[in-house]
Amino acid sequence: MKKRGYGIANMWYGIGNTANHNPSGAFVDILDDGTAIVLTGCADIGQGSTTVLAQIAAETLGINIEDVVVVAADTEVTPDAGATSASRQTYVSGNAVRLAAENACEQVLAKASEELNIQAEKLSIYQGQIWVGDNPSGVMIKEIITKCRSEGVLTLGHGSFDPVTTKLDSETGQGIPYATYAFATQVAEVEVDTETGIVEVKKIVAAHDVGKAINPQSVEGQIEGGCSMGIGYALFEEVVVKDGEIQGPGMSTYLIPTAMDVSEVYPIIIEEYEASGPYGAKGVGEPALVPTAAAIANAVADALGIRLYELPLTPERIIAAIKRN
The missing domain is CATH 3.30.365.10 (Aldehyde oxidase/xanthine dehydrogenase, molybdopterin binding domain)
Incomplete structure (x- = not known):
């Protein structure tokens, strides 16, 4: 039996290096x-x-x-x-x-x-x-x-630019570690085969606040690429170490998504002007990846009524969770 599920994940992400000087010339x-x-x-x-x-x-x-x-x-x-x-x-x-x-x-x-x-x-x-x-x-x-x-x-x-940050106070833990933050929400639609344990991501809708999209096509490409990586993180990629050695050192054994595994991705660009950015822009590289696996995991939980806490969501883990429940 194949079951559909929908999941949502939100994220915020600091742009730049944490509370350190971060200049460029x-x-x-x-x-x-x-x-x-x-x-x-x-x-x-x-x-x-x-x-x-x-x-x-x-x-x-x-x-x-x-x-x-x-x-x-x-x-x-x-x-x-x-x-x-x-x-x-x-x-x-x-x-x-x-x-x-x-x-x-x-x-x-x-x-x-x-x-x-x-x-x-x-x-x-x-x-x-x-x-x-x-x-x-x-x-x-x-x-x-x-x-x-x-x-x-x-x-x-x-010209040179160094974002304004404040180091974390050693006693209170307070500070301003980033000059600006990116925000995003992604929604995933999945189909889970309860007999084989295979999860198929059908669709991802990804809304990202990028400040100002200086090159909208590039921003969309970043979002689509990040979602593709997120699918790999959620469903395929796993580093297995035994006696200090990685067991899958080659691409034949370490699985990443192919074009056949990547779902439809619908990027939504949200432009919330960032006063400290060039023409209002801020970063979108890593934020495109951050919420994807969580959205997929939430969608699988919605489809099965079972919460899994370990990635990747392999067929073996899916079947084991179904049998336990």
Whole structure:
């Protein structure tokens, strides 16, 4: 017999490293032709940080993303950006790149102020040209940079960001270990075969507060990937150690979900502006994984009327629990 069940799980997750200094630095160089180079130590390991940092730089500089080149994770030339961990790079390195781009813009606008005889506070850069309030001045950024170069002025900006935290008090245990938090709710629908013990995840709906989705497609991909990993954690992955040796050291024996095992995932992006984040953004990497296994376990409990307390929920454990009850 196959039984359906539904489960829900909620989570909150601190972005960054707990109550430690967590800085990131960046350089932004506006070149003679109005394009820009971003130097950042941020390592993109598939999460899409290089694209996001290019977007942040382009938005701040007022140029097209196609005109931004990101040089990332080259320890010979890029400043330290900290580890690609703790769901921190968009938040921390994103702020560093934004500040570096703002610093570079200040130099351009200072020169534009001299040329146009208009206060720099009234000027901005948009679509590659200088704007006065809401109106284009007709002066391209390239013209201002040419003037800068003729006077020996470099349009190179630098920026760094270290989230504000407070270490935990040794006596009270109180503090502010993270500058911001991510929140999420996931709902899982499962089908449990009571004869074989096989659990099939039919659907996951995942709602995540990401601050501001700088790249919505990337955010959806992160959520879908996290849910896929969560299915593996809930149903397949188990490290068995005997006499100090891992018994399943290869991918043939350590099981992870395949495309046939992953359910439909419906990501829902919740945008709750984070004032300390770059353009309101915060992290979504690990939060996408955190509630999935709990939601699946709750759904299995709903289907069977039996609560299991050990992961993964293998067929053997499912059948054993049914027999005990």
